[in-house]
Amino acid sequence: MSDHPQPLAPATEAGDVRRFWERLGLPGLVDVHTHFMPERVLRKVWAYFDGVGALTGGLEWPITYREEEARRISRLREFGVRAFTAMLYPHKPGMARWLNGWAADFAGRTPDCLHTSTLFPEAGVEAYVREALEAGARVFKAHVQVGAYDPADELLDRAWGLLADAGVPVVIHCGSGPAPGKHTGPEPIARVLTRHPRLRLVVAHMGMPEYEDFLDLAERYGEVRLDTTMAFTDFSERLAPFPRRGLPRLADAGDRVLLGSDFPNIPYPYLHQLHALERLDLGEHWLRAVCHDNAARLFGVS
Known part of the structure; x- marks a missing residue:
């Protein structure tokens, strides 16, 4: 028996996803x-996810939408996703500006994609973040685990300041799942927020596995949000279950929780993320x- 919800026929899955949000009275x-x-x-x-079993206790990570x-x-x-992102991230110096150029082109030919950019602690980061903002970037991605950098690195300080002043959100993977890194966890990002309390951080994966810390x-910073990416799914509940005692706090934070999926790099159908949220009750x-209104308001999706 498979450890993962089984893929559905494309037309069946699209219909089921649409029925999910239609039942809620949403436009998508x-x-x-x-x-x-x-x-x-x-x-x-x-290729990384194909060999990730050592980090997940032997759980395979098949890419459902390869x-x-x-x-x-x-x-x-077809799912009725009205707006989505092009989350991309460098793992070494010299990549970010090139990735940002690609992402600007992608957004230009994909109008329902929110123009996404990224950054890395390196010489020139302030300049290319400014360039991306001037080119219309609406969201940034930062990946502390893959990049293996301290988000409070002084090289990033002016870039965080630019993003805070512009009010442009940053989706940041800073939790320690699926495996901890030298600079993952709540403490490094707390130091960034001490310097830039208005920075609109969206903590990816609900901060898994440090859910309560994030x-x-x-609760401390009014512009910090959390995205649901892979959280509450059967896969992640095996690896890092969300503590049931945290559900009342999750309910209270409902105006700052945003739908994220990790599509296409997920080991189950897209629909499963939606059902995982629904069964929280x-x-x-x-x-x-969570599924529409918070992000639509944050990004001005009309």
């Missing part, structure tokens, strides 16, 4: 954590806010 979904990047980079990411770019875009549109930060108002 807004997904703040989807991955589009240059093909050769994405294929290296897929498809060509045009098909992946079509799938999101809820603390969201936090109510339809919470679900509507």
Whole structure:
């Protein structure tokens, strides 16, 4: 028996996803954590997940939507995702500006993608972050684990300041899942927020596995949000279960929780993330806010 919910026929899954948000009275979904990047980079990411079992206690991580770019875009549109992102990230100096150029082109030919950019602690980061903002970037991605850098590195300080002043959100993987890094966890990002309390950070994966610590930060800083990416799913509950005692706090933070999926790099159908949120039993108002309204308001999706 498989450890993962089984893939559905494309038409069946699209219909089921649409029925999910139609039942809630929504015009569709807004997904703040989807991955589009240059093909050769994405294929290296897929190769990483193909061998990730050592980090997940032997759990395999099959890529459910290992498809060509045009098909992946079509799938999101068939699901009724009104706006999505091109989360991409460098793992070494000299990559970020190139990735930002690719992402600007992708956003230009994909109007329902929120123009996404990224950054890395390196000489020139302030300049290319400014360039990206002037070019219309609407969201940034930072990946502390893959980049293996301290988010409080002084090289990033002026860039964080630019982003805070611009009010442009940053989706940041700073939790220690699926495996801890030297600079993951709540403490390094807390130091960033001490310097830049208005920075609009969206903590990816609900901060997995340090869920409660990142809820603390969201309660302390009014611009900190959390995305649901992979949280509460059967896969992640095996690895790092969300503590049941945290559900009342999650309900109270419902205006700052945003739908994220990690599409296409997920080991289960897209629909499963939605069902995982629904079975938390936090109510339809919470679900509507998380699956659409919070992100639509943050990004001005009309």
